[in-house]
Each structure stands twice: as structure tokens, then as C-alpha cells.
Amino acid sequence: MRIERLALLGIGLMGGSLARALRRAGAVGEIVGCARNTADLGTAVELGVIDRWTTDPAEAVAGADVVMVAVTLGATEQILAKAAPALEPDAVVTDVGSTKGSVVAAARRVLGPAIARFVGGHPIAGSERTGVEASFADLYVNHRVILTPLPENDLQAVAKVRAMWESCGAIVTEMDVAHHDEVLAATSHLPHMLAYALVDALVGMSTSGEIFDYAAGGFRDTTRIAASSPEMWRDIALANAPAVLAMCDRFEATFGAVRAAIAAGDGEALRTIFARAKAARERLPLRGPSR
Amino acid sequence: MRIERLALLGIGLMGGSLARALRRAGAVGEIVGCARNTADLGTAVELGVIDRWTTDPAEAVAGADVVMVAVTLGATEQILAKAAPALEPDAVVTDVGSTKGSVVAAARRVLGPAIARFVGGHPIAGSERTGVEASFADLYVNHRVILTPLPENDLQAVAKVRAMWESCGAIVTEMDVAHHDEVLAATSHLPHMLAYALVDALVGMSTSGEIFDYAAGGFRDTTRIAASSPEMWRDIALANAPAVLAMCDRFEATFGAVRAAIAAGDGEALRTIFARAKAARERLPLRGPSR
Numbered sequence: 001m002r003i004e005r006l007a008l009l010g011i012g013l014m015g016g017s018l019a020r021a022l023r024r025a026g027a028v029g030e031i032v033g034c035a036r037n038t039a040d041l042g043t044a045v046e047l048g049v050i051d052r053w054t055t056d057p058a059e060a061v062a063g064a065d066v067v068m069v070a071v072t073l074g075a076t077e078q079i080l081a082k083a084a085p086a087l088e089p090d091a092v093v094t095d096v097g098s099t100k101g102s103v104v105a106a107a108r109r110v111l112g113p114a115i116a117r118f119v120g121g122h123p124i125a126g127s128e129r130t131g132v133e134a135s136f137a138d139l140y141v142n143h144r145v146i147l148t149p150l151p152e153n154d155l156q157a158v159a160k161v162r163a164m165w166e167s168c169g170a171i172v173t174e175m176d177v178a179h180h181d182e183v184l185a186a187t188s189h190l191p192h193m194l195a196y197a198l199v200d201a202l203v204g205m206s207t208s209g210e211i212f213d214y215a216a217g218g219f220r221d222t223t224r225i226a227a228s229s230p231e232m233w234r235d236i237a238l239a240n241a242p243a244v245l246a247m248c249d250r251f252e253a254t255f256g257a258v259r260a261a262i263a264a265g266d267g268e269a270l271r272t273i274f275a276r277a278k279a280a281r282e283r284l285p286l287r288g289p290s291r
Numbered sequence: 292m293r294i295e296r297l298a299l300l301g302i303g304l305m306g307g308s309l310a311r312a313l314r315r316a317g318a319v320g321e322i323v324g325c326a327r328n329t330a331d332l333g334t335a336v337e338l339g340v341i342d343r344w345t346t347d348p349a350e351a352v353a354g355a356d357v358v359m360v361a362v363t364l365g366a367t368e369q370i371l372a373k374a375a376p377a378l379e380p381d382a383v384v385t386d387v388g389s390t391k392g393s394v395v396a397a398a399r400r401v402l403g404p405a406i407a408r409f410v411g412g413h414p415i416a417g418s419e420r421t422g423v424e425a426s427f428a429d430l431y432v433n434h435r436v437i438l439t440p441l442p443e444n445d446l447q448a449v450a451k452v453r454a455m456w457e458s459c460g461a462i463v464t465e466m467d468v469a470h471h472d473e474v475l476a477a478t479s480h481l482p483h484m485l486a487y488a489l490v491d492a493l494v495g496m497s498t499s500g501e502i503f504d505y506a507a508g509g510f511r512d513t514t515r516i517a518a519s520s521p522e523m524w525r526d527i528a529l530a531n532a533p534a535v536l537a538m539c540d541r542f543e544a545t546f547g548a549v550r551a552a553i554a555a556g557d558g559e560a561l562r563t564i565f566a567r568a569k570a571a572r573e574r575l576p577l578r579g580p581s582r
Contacts, residue, residue: 186496211477214415223568227572250492252543267525270525274525276494280493280499283503
């Protein structure tokens with residue numbers, strides 16, 4: 001697999017790291033960057049992440065055999081719409097969005113028949129840091145990338161996106177779009193909502209200053225992800241709303257059972273729930289994919 | 292401050308680490324251990340943690356100037372009741388329980404006038420590991436210990452317990468009993484309930500095996516404390532039920548607001564909550580007390 005020209009729409013941590021990894025693997029010829037912020041684009045050229053740039057998505061995708069959309073979820077449809085008229089007939093289009101149903105719906109709306117070559121992707125990797133300066137070639141090594149092929153997808157397009165990620169050292173798996181969104185709602189989106197809500201519950205207390213002084217290690221771990229980008233998680237929560245709401249309901253039922261057992265003084269019910277959770281938690285692989 | 296004879300009722304991680312730290316500081320003469328399991332007691336002698344042992348709490352406290360109760364919350368009242376008749380008239384009694392209202396109530400029930408020398412304590416320190424084999428002299432160094440003196444406490448008793456912890460390298464603060472339980476419900480007890488409930492919500496899903504395969508770093512951090520002892524957390528939740536339930540209510544209100552904003556598609560409400568939580572999370576000291 002070799003990409004002759006990659007159009008990289010969005011040059012942050014995710015896109016920048018992909019570019020670096022592909023270059024290191026010798027898997028890409030030219031990389032054309034596209035973003036709104038020309039200072040970021042200049043930095044990306046200086047860092048050797050991209051070869052040249054434009055602020056026009058249509059210009060960026062002209063002549064590209066692979067188009068990577070690595071912008072925020074909220075900006076995805078607009079940039080796809082701008083790029084669509086200029087796509088090469090055989091260009092493969094993919095993305096790195098954390099939700100897939102909303103991205104696929106946007107792609108269907110704006111790509112027309114080119115949807116056959118749109119292959120949604122979600123690398124389960126990240127970092128606390130953001131921006132092209134934080135990008136690094138190892139970001140995806142041994143991390144999972146979930147592809148969500150569509151029934152109408154060209155099989156060669158799926159194979160090309162898979163090969164691209166494998167050349168970056170990632171472990172590629174495939175999932176149905178709706179199933180991806182359900183799995184991620186459970187393992188990532190709900191935990192973020194809980195962490196934000198937990199911290200915000202404490203912020204509202206009159207003694208919150210003192211309370212945060214006594215926050216112990218368990219609290220720090222549980223709420224680490226509450227330091228994530230509010231804009232990114234707003235977009236994810238809204239983009240995957242049905243699956244996230246279903247998980248909220250499921251969580252509220254379990255939490256309600258814990259609460260009821262405490263209120264009733266039912267120690268055996270509490271011990272049963274806690275022991276079941278502990279056993280499941282201990283079955284997690286010792287090191288999983290980050291983020 | 293020097294303890295002539297310490298009666299250590301319970302010889303697990305907490306009690307064992309206190310014994311090691313006091314010995315290292317040259318702050319204790321003899322240490323008499325008491326537990327139900329004679330094998331553990333033998334191990335504690337072999338490790339040099341205690342000098343001699345008995346399985347009888349009354350025998351253990353005879354001649355002791357300081358009595359440390361380091362058993363589980365559920366066993367505290369019974370062991371105090373057994374020890375009470377044999378306490379020396381000037382013996383200082385303290386504990387390491389994670390909740391203080393329930394311990395103080397138990398102490399009031401069984402100690403009689405000796406309540407004047409009962410000073411509740413809670414070291415904010417711990418480890419994933421348990422048992423005397425896991426104990427180590429540095430456990431409390433630079434960790435907070437919260438003392439909850441009572442209005443009827445002898446000031447010399449409070450000073451002695453404070454000096455004991457300071458000789459172990461701990462940072463001692465004092466709090467009202469009810470306030471301690473409220474602060475800990477917020478920063479420790481509620482996060483544990485959430486972590487257990489989150490994992491248990493996922494356990495019940497038909498695809499839970501696959502879901503745990505995709506659990507990312509955020510999920511792992513958020514749920515680490517769900518691997519804690521079910522029996523210990525059952526005891527804590529029940530012992531501090533009023534404060535824990537109040538925090539559950541507070542959390543459910545915030546989480547309900549997040550859920551309602553997602554359902555309504557209200558991105559600005561979500562962004563506001565997430566940004567407020569992120570700002571509060573980032574104000575946490577970089578390294579806080581563990582557990």
C-alpha cells in the first residue's frame with residue numbers, strides 16, 4: 001500500500017500523527033494540509049508533517065488518492081461538502097471521528113455516489129495534549145483502529161484504509177456503525193459524562209474549595225477525563241446522543257440500585273454489586289488502548 | 292512524644308504500616324498485636340512489626356498507653372467493647388476508620404467515660420495491596436491524617452494522637468466529625484459508588500465481553516477503584532449512609548442536567564457544565580494524597 005498524495009483536512013494531534021507515521025513507514029508520497037489557521041499550517045510545514053498547504057478543502061483534495069478528514073465532529077459535514085465537488089473519481093475518503101453514525105449520515109448527505117469510497121474510521125488513541133506540535137509518529141502503534149464499512153462500500157477502498165492504518169502500526173478491526181457507537185457510548189462517552197458530572201456536583205458545594213483539597217487518588221483517577229476538551233465532548237455527546245442516552249439510562253438503573261441498597265441498609269445487595277463489578281474490572285487486560 | 296506500649300488491634304496494611312513507621316521513628320517501646328488469625332499474628336512477629344501477640348483484645352490493651360483500632364469498620368464496635376473493661380485509666384484510644392460518625396457513635400456506646408480519651412482518626416493513605424505483608428514504614432509520609440476530636444476530648448489525648456502521626460511523617464489536620472464524613476462522601480465514597488455502578492452497568496450488557504475489550508484509558512482510570520474490596524466499601528457506604536445518600540442526590544441532579552442537555556440537543560448547556568468541571572479539575576493540586 002502506498003498513498004501517492006494524501007489530503008489531510010485538519011492538522012491537529014490525530015492528523016499530524018498519522019502524517020508522521022505514514023512518512024516514517026514510507027507509505028506516502030506527498031501530503032497536502034488544509035486548515036483554517038494559516039499559522040498552524042506553517043508550523044506543520046516547518047515540522048515536516050505536511051509538504052504544502054491550502055485553506056481551501058476543494059484545492060486540497062484535487063489530485064489526492066486518499067482524503068483524511070481529521071477535524072472536529074462539528075466541522076466534519078461542512079468540510080466534506082466543500083471537498084466533495086473536487087474529489088478524484090477513485091479517491092478514498094476516511095476520518096478519525098469518535099462517533100460514526102453522525103459522520104456517516106453527514107457523508108451520505110454531501111458525498112453522493114462517492115459514499116462508496118467513504119470508509120469511516122476511529123483510532124482509539126489520543127493524548128492530553130492537542131495540536132500538530134503534540135503529534136508523534138508512535139501515537140497509533142499497537143492501538144486499535146475501528147473501521148465501520150458501509151454496505152455500499154467499495155471493498156478496495158476499505159482495504160486501502162485498513163492498509164494505511166496497519167502501516168502506522170495500528171490494530172484494525174471492523175464494526176457495524178451502530179454497534180461502534182454503542183460500544184463507544186459504554187466505554188468512553190458515558191465515563192466522560194460521569195466524570196464531568198461528578199466534578200460539577202462538587203463545584204456546586206459551599207465547601208468545594210476544601211473538598212478539592214482532600215480529593216484523594218481515587219477521585220483524581222475517576223475525574224482525570226473531566227479535564228478533556230469541553231467543545232470536543234459537547235460534539236461527541238450530541239453526535240452520539242441516542243446511544244449515549246441509552247447508556248445514561250442503563251447507568252442510572254445500576255446507580256439507583258446502589259443508592260437504594262444504601263438507603264435500605266442492604267449490605268448483601270451492595271456486596272453483590274461491588275463484587276460483580278470488581279470481578280469484571282479485574283478481567284480488563286492489564287494494558288489496554290489509551291483514551 | 293513516645294508511646295511506651297502500643298496495643299495494635301488489627302494488623303493489616305494500615306496498622307502494620309503505623310507500627311513500622313513508629314519503630315523507625317523510635318517513637319514506641321513495645322507493640323502488642325491482636326487479631327483473630329494467629330497465622331497473621333505470627334507473620335507480624337516474624338516481620339518485626341509487633342513484639343508479641345494475643346487474640347484477646349482485653350489482654351492486648353492491658354498496660355498500653357495507646358490503643359490503635361485498625362480493624363474493618365464492621366468489626367470496630369465489637370473489638371472496642373471487648374477492650375473497654377481492660378483499658379488503663381489514662382490510655383488514649385484512636386482508630387483509622389474511613390468514616391467517623393459511625394465509629395464515634397460506637398465508641399460512645401461502649402467506652403463510657405473513656406470517650407474523653409477516644410480521638411477518631413482517618414489517614415488518607417492506602418494501597419491496592421492488603422495485609423501485614425504489604426505494610427511499609429513510608430505509607431503515611433506526606434499523607435494527610437484527619438483527626439476528629441470530640442467536645443469532651445482530653446486535649447492531651449488529642450495532642451498525643453497528633454504527635455504519633457506526625458512522627459510517622461503525616462500531615463495532621465482536624466475536622467468536625469460530620470464535616471469529615473461529608474468531605475469524604477464527596478471525594479471518596481461517591482466516586483467509589485460511581486465506579487462500581489459504571490462497571491456493573493456494562494456487565495449487564497449482552498455484548499459486555501466485547502465492550503470490555505474496547506475499554507480505553509479513560510474507562511480504565513475512571514473504574515480503577517471498582518477493583519477495591521467489596522466488603523470494605525459495603526461497610527463504608529452503610530456506615531456513612533446519610534452523607535453518601537446526600538452526595539448521591541447531588542450527583543444525580545448534575546448528571547440529570549447533563550442527560551437533559553443531551554436529550555434537548557443543548558450544546559451550550561453541555562459546554563458550560565463541561566468547561567466548569569474542567570476548570571475545577573485543573574485546580575486540583577498536581578499530586579494529592581493517594582486513596
